Amino acid sequence: MHSPAGLAHRSVSRLIHNELTTEIPVHLLFRDDPAPGRPRLRPDPVPPAPAVVGGGRGAGGQPCLPRRVPAPAGPPSEPDPTLVERPARALPGAVGVLAGACGAAGCVLTSWWAGVLPPLARMLPQGAGAGLGPPQWAAYAGAGALGLLGFGGLTRGRTGRAWVLGLFGRYRGTVRRTGLLWINPLVPRRGIDVRLRHWRSEPMPAVDANGIALRVAVLVVWRVRDTARAALGVDDHEAYLRECVEAALARVRVEPPGDARRAVEAAGDALTRLVARETGTVGLEVHSVRPARVEYAPEVADAMRRRxxxxxxxxxxxxxxxxxxxxxxxxxxxxxxxxxxxxxxxxxxxxxxxxxxxxxxxxxxxxx
Known part of the structure; x- marks a missing residue:
């Protein structure tokens, strides 16, 4: 016969001992009372056991915890979505000419007012001769500022060129107009070429389908589509284009010299798709990337020629x-x-x- 205490101890052991956990002493499930002499109404809740994957045991009979697998890296982030080309405010050049002329006329009138006209201008009526006082200097400052703003903001807009304006690190817009224009001279500007351009690269490394080293010179036809992203999205959009072409050549298998023309055209189409996708996020539009010259690398040229x-x-x-x-x-x-x-x-x-x-x-x- 077993005593009731033994039965209770055995039933408790069955409750806290199973195939996934080790035997835990009962007194560890309860903490000491916070204050002596104060009865505890109920034991502290036991924290939930960690999730077990597969029911396996680790070292010492402990359950195996799930392993954290790092999330795969996502695609590269695109530039700021707010960085999109928009037209900037530019006035006709006549406004700048008129403002500059008014500033120059104001300086002449102030000199007449002060009576300090040069000898060549003695044909004008004699001025008041008030001298150079604070009012005259203030008039000089205002007229001079107006003349500098008027003549300093004059610029010429040319076909195929654009001005990217920015102030205090913020994009202000793009001016694509042609002719004589007036742009605020206090706003920094940066010229950018938006014409259709072609670029013939220097020989770049590549490989054919058999892994033989090649040197490929490509002809790229491209233009700037979004001036804001091309000027501000990357440090140098032309250098970025060169890097994208070189990276695409490392991924596309180019046929060796003397092979079928159709294979060369297929390689050009693949290069065009890759480069256009990579450069589209920075405002460049790539129309074609074609291998212009394909030759073996110098280290294998003699062997391949004999072959x-x-x-x-x-x-x-x-x-x-x-x-x-x-x-x-x-x-x-x-x-x-x-x-x-x-x-x-x-x-x-x-x-x-x-x-x-x-x-x-x-x-x-x-x-x-």
């Missing part, structure tokens, strides 16, 4: 042998069909051998 020569020689030899064999077969067949010769197998072999030697000798004599 090409050997392949051409083998192909010529195979073609010559096929021609000789066809000629011998046609000759023997025609002689037999016309009844000119009656040969057994041994005589036929000898005739074929002699004709082959004769045709090969005659072919070598005809080749210079």
């Amino acid at each position: 090409s020569v050997a392949a051409l020689d083998a192909r010529d030899r195979a073609g010559a042998l096929t021609s000789v064999v066809d000629s011998v077969e046609d000759t023997v067949t025609r002689l037999a069909m016309r009844g000119l010769v009656d040969l057994d197998d041994g005589e036929r072999k000898v005739l074929v051998r002699d004709l082959t030697v004769a045709f090969c000798a005659g072919r070598r004599e005809t080749i210079p």
Whole structure:
């Protein structure tokens, strides 16, 4: 017979001992009372056990915790979505000319007012001769500022060029107008070429389908589509274009020199798609990327040249042998069909051998 205390102890052990946890003493499930003499109404709640994956055990019989797998890296972030080209405010050049003329006229009138006109201007009526006082200096400052603003903001807008304006690090807009314009001279401006342009690269490293090193010069036709992203989205959009072309050449297999034209066109289409996708986020529009010159790398050029020569020689030899064999077969067949010769197998072999030697000798004599 077992005592009730033993039964209770055994039932408690079954409750806290299973295949996924180790045996825990009962007194560890309860903390001491916060104050002596104060009865505890109920034990502190036991924190939930960590999740177990697969029911396996780790070292010491502890459950195996799930491993954290790092999230895969996402695509590169695009530039600021608010950085989109928008037109900036620009006034006709006549406004700047008028403001500058008014400023110059104001300086002349102030000099007349102060009575300090130079000797060449004595033909004008005599001024008040008030002298150079605070009012005159204030008039000089205002007229001079107006003249500087008027003439300093004059600029010429040309076809195929744009001005990107910014102030205090903030994009203010783009001016694509042509002719004489007035732009606030206090706003910094940056000129950018928006014409259709082509760029022939220097030889860049590439490989063919067999992994043989090549040097490829490409011709890129492109233009700036969004001036805001091209000027402010990257440090140098032309250098960024070169890097994108070089990266695309490392991913596309270019056919070696002398291969089919269709394969070269396929490589150009693949290069165009890759470069256009990479540069579209910075405001560039790539129309085509075509291999202009493909050659073997200097370290393998001699070996590949010898290999090409050997392949051409083998192909010529195979073609010559096929021609000789066809000629011998046609000759023997025609002689037999016309009844000119009656040969057994041994005589036929000898005739074929002699004709082959004769045709090969005659072919070598005809080749210079």
